[in-house]
Amino acid sequence: MDEAKKKQYNQYVNEITPKHNLVLNMVKAFITGGIICTIGQAIINFCMAHNMDEQTSGSWTTLLLIFASVVLTGFNIFPQIAKFGGAGALVPITGFANSVASPAIEFKKEGQVFGIGCKIFTIAGPVILYGICTSSLLGFVYYIISRL
Amino acid sequence: MSNILGKQSLKFEVPPYIIGTANIVGKKEGEGPLGKLFDVVGEDDLFGEETWEEAESSMQNKAASWAIDNAKLTKDQIRYIFAGDLLGQTIATSFGLLNFNVPLFGLYGACSTAGESLSLAAMTVAAGYAENVLAVTSSHFASAEKQFRYPLEYGNQRPLAASWTVTGSGAFIVSSKQGKIKISGITTGKIIDYGIKDSMNMGAAMAPAACDTIYQNLMDFSFQPEDYDKIVTGDLGYIGSDILIDLLKEKGFDISIQHMDCGKKIFDQKTQDTHAGGSGCGCSAATLSAYLLKEIEMGNLKRILFVPTGALLSTVSFNEGQSVPGIAHGVIIERCE
Secondary structure (H helix, E strand, O other), rough: OOHHHHHHHHHHHHHHHHOOHHHHHHHHHHHHHHHHHHHHHHHHHHHOOOOOOOOHHHHHHHHHHHHHHHHHHHHOOHHHHHHHOOOOHHOOHHHHHHHHHHHHHHHHHHHHHHHHHHOOOOOOOHHHHHHHHHHHHHHHHHHHHOOO | OOEEOOOEEEOOOOOOOOEEEEEEEEEHHHOOOOHHOOOOOOOOOOOOOOHHHHHHHHHHHHHHHHHHHHOOOOHHHHHHHEEEEHHHHHHHHHHOOHHHOOOEEEEEEEHHHHHHHHHHHHHHHHHOOOOOOEEEEEEHHHHHHHHHOOOOOOOOOOOOOEEEEEEEEEEEEEOOOOOOOOEEEEOOOEOOOOOOOOOOHHHHHHHHHHHHHHHHHHHHOOHHHHOEEEEEEEEOOOHHHHHHHHHHHHHHOOOOOEEEEEHHHHOOOOHOOOOOEEEEEHHHHHHHHHHHHHHHHHHOOOOOEEEEEEEEEOOOHHHHHOOOEEEEOOEEEEEEE
């Protein structure tokens, strides 16, 4: 089959394939992400009201959100939140925690080393790798600029 | 007399018969429109096992054993087994049929394996190489998701074109001993590639293969769509089915009245959140076993063309930028009058 015909078929498939409603998805993501961040802010406020400094309060917030996400992943509730909220649930740290906890649960049966050990970062791995690379690069640029 | 017909078909002068069948499905399939027709519906999708892979093996083992019972045979009366599944190196088959002690051909035709195994079983019996042959296939939602996509607990949004792998298995005994249902011919499919690269739209990737096989079947047998009571595709789903009907219209055949898709039939799209429909080897095998063969036996259907469809991809081929070719195998199943 020639390329032109393949292209034509792909175009036709693209036209008849239903897609998620982008605006609706963005509204849902805004609401879900908003709720998660509001909870985060509530934890920070609570901690600071109990005489913690900003950095310690932030650490507690991160810790509690990760914990909540991992527990919800274990009870298979997080996928339902993510199905509704999409990026709203996945972009905050809750999504990162889910992407690490879910392979750990799934691959536990394949053993501690080759199961959990090798496969725990199958989804989060790229985020960690390129996150560290980008941070290092930016740190280097910042170092040069601050010396000028 | 030669059984060879046209370009890709066989018409059996002495037809093999389907004398026994059995099926087993998961909980979600049991809650679907065909729920009451299945032999056994699992209480949970582990079927009493530790892992998803073992669960799939267990389904295949049970379906195969019950099909042999259903045909009133014993394991040692089965000459060959043709079996396959979707897992890497077809482990559901290897471990599911480990204790059968029957010569086995392991098959991989993606979701078309139900058609491939029935075709080969029919050929083997028709050629006189065996009296009784077992054809069995399975798929499992969780083991397929784990292998091809994401861990089950991972939160993501499935595209509307995505299908839902059926947890189920269907087994068939093909025999030279006369029964009520016969396999009168087969049309073996070619690998067809229309350049679809979206692995989440498998209906669109497989529809051209289904079109090619159905068209070739009609040409080889000099049939019109009306010669079939139903033309049944395996798991094209809602999008793929529409495409198939369009593609065949371009070739001069309108099958919109006869066409049925197992992927559309097995789940209720509105209430079960299955998007484009069911898929997997188990989808077509369980639907044939639980629904279509019963309809044929009761006389509601006289002749059907059963065309399971497969998407030939792996996570490696997908990551390396390859397209998703399709394949479809046609089996003509008829009621003996």
